[in-house]
Amino acid sequence: MLFDFATLPREARSKLLHSTVVPRPIAWVVTRLATGGTNAAPFSFFNVVASEPPLLCIGMAARSGGDKDTLANIRRSGQFVVNLVSADLSEAMNQTSADFGPDVDELSRFGLTTAPSARVDPPRIADSPVAMECEVFRLVDLDAGGAVVLGRVVAMHVAEEMMLDPARYYVDTPKLGLIGRMHGGGAYLRTTDLFEMPRPPAPERT
Amino acid sequence: MLFDFATLPREARSKLLHSTVVPRPIAWVVTRLATGGTNAAPFSFFNVVASEPPLLCIGMAARSGGDKDTLANIRRSGQFVVNLVSADLSEAMNQTSADFGPDVDELSRFGLTTAPSARVDPPRIADSPVAMECEVFRLVDLDAGGAVVLGRVVAMHVAEEMMLDPARYYVDTPKLGLIGRMHGGGAYLRTTDLFEMPRPPAPERT
Numbered sequence: 001m002l003f004d005f006a007t008l009p010r011e012a013r014s015k016l017l018h019s020t021v022v023p024r025p026i027a028w029v030v031t032r033l034a035t036g037g038t039n040a041a042p043f044s045f046f047n048v049v050a051s052e053p054p055l056l057c058i059g060m061a062a063r064s065g066g067d068k069d070t071l072a073n074i075r076r077s078g079q080f081v082v083n084l085v086s087a088d089l090s091e092a093m094n095q096t097s098a099d100f101g102p103d104v105d106e107l108s109r110f111g112l113t114t115a116p117s118a119r120v121d122p123p124r125i126a127d128s129p130v131a132m133e134c135e136v137f138r139l140v141d142l143d144a145g146g147a148v149v150l151g152r153v154v155a156m157h158v159a160e161e162m163m164l165d166p167a168r169y170y171v172d173t174p175k176l177g178l179i180g181r182m183h184g185g186g187a188y189l190r191t192t193d194l195f196e197m198p199r200p201p202a203p204e205r206t
Numbered sequence: 207m208l209f210d211f212a213t214l215p216r217e218a219r220s221k222l223l224h225s226t227v228v229p230r231p232i233a234w235v236v237t238r239l240a241t242g243g244t245n246a247a248p249f250s251f252f253n254v255v256a257s258e259p260p261l262l263c264i265g266m267a268a269r270s271g272g273d274k275d276t277l278a279n280i281r282r283s284g285q286f287v288v289n290l291v292s293a294d295l296s297e298a299m300n301q302t303s304a305d306f307g308p309d310v311d312e313l314s315r316f317g318l319t320t321a322p323s324a325r326v327d328p329p330r331i332a333d334s335p336v337a338m339e340c341e342v343f344r345l346v347d348l349d350a351g352g353a354v355v356l357g358r359v360v361a362m363h364v365a366e367e368m369m370l371d372p373a374r375y376y377v378d379t380p381k382l383g384l385i386g387r388m389h390g391g392g393a394y395l396r397t398t399d400l401f402e403m404p405r406p407p408a409p410e411r412t
Contacts (some may be wrong), residue, residue, distance in 0.1 A: 001363065005360050013260045015377075017254045018257075019377040020377055025229060025230060047253055048230075051223055052348070064208050084227070095386055098405075118208055140346075153223070154212065157207065173225045178229070188400065195396065197296060197300045200304040202304060203310070
């Protein structure tokens with residue numbers, strides 16, 4: 001069944017993309033307001049896209065009336081922290097997805113504790129098992145508003161009990177218990193049903 | 207535990223990013239060679255990042271000696287097809303991740319059937335439940351080689367039996383049976399352990 005995106009309404013394109021490109025990792029992004037407060041919001045148009053330099057990519061659509069608070073703060077400050085979301089934080093993460101005004105500090109409203117970052121101004125979410133401090137690498141503005149944010153990771157925090165072998169940078173990924181985003185208004189995925197496929201051997205090149 | 211990315215070796219940064227930013231969706235990318243053949247390779251530094259315009263983002267690291275075949279073909283032709291990977295295609299997808307020479311057609315070698323695309327030249331993988339025909343929207347070149355590819359989706363194919371309600375663009379996402387990428391050399395995830403969280407109500411804005 002073919003869907004021609006040139007003639008499809010925007011809402012249809014959005015529905016098709018959200019319900020097929022899965023599972024999506026979740027970035028719970030903390031930014032600093034000009035007034036000094038903090039903002040937190042989740043994004044699932046997100047992934048790591050390079051390790052040299054270490055880059056994350058986050059799509060931040062416009063909302064009616066312009067940039068979301070997160071993007072406005074990133075444009076102004078050039079900094080943000082991406083916190084990853086374990087299953088026990090899922091309810092709090094979901095609550096912060098509502099469109100609060102810029103004056104609402106989602107973190108304190110939902111009882112979340114922050115910890116200072118090492119290299120950037122916005123704090124991290126203390127209970128998140130992984131947090132990445134980021135600086136803007138590139139902003140790709142979209143004609144319809146919003147932007148695709150490429151962020152350079154300058155530091156990463158991993159909860160100590162999640163490290164298998166810190167000296168060799170081995171993380172116990174299943175233990176992180178992260179969730180992913182699936183389809184529709186509210187489907188999520190636990191990272192439990194794992195399987196292994198060994199990398200294929202390098203082929204002989206002639 | 208803090209990892210300062212300014213002082214960490216590249217391999218350590220790569221290991222930390224691969225083992226924490228999960229679950230990652232998988233793009234099985236088909237491109238056309240200058241000689242007319244096809245190339246297929248999987249990428250998990252991938253996601254949808256916008257719906258207006260409809261954009262996919264794929265990070266394509268350099269390999270020793272320059273661009274991977276996929277990126278070289280995209281630079282030359284400006285086109286590619288992203289096929290999504292269901293569990294029954296996982297073994298074939300994994301086989302195509304080996305670094306074959308540009309003269310090897312991974313699709314025919316591993317018994318995969320292609321179907322013509324509607325709006326771009328490279329074909330799609332016929333057995334893939336979802337395929338997205340893409341044109342380059344922006345290439346962000348990286349100093350270390352490779353690029354972050356932003357591709358505009360011009361058409362999407364969804365297998366007919368995967369549509370719940372074609373007129374309303376409803377896809378049966380769990381039925382797609384897609385897999386995601388996890389940590390290490392070979393950990394993958396089935397999209398089976400789902401849960402629902404309703405979107406929070408819109409807050410009163412004062």
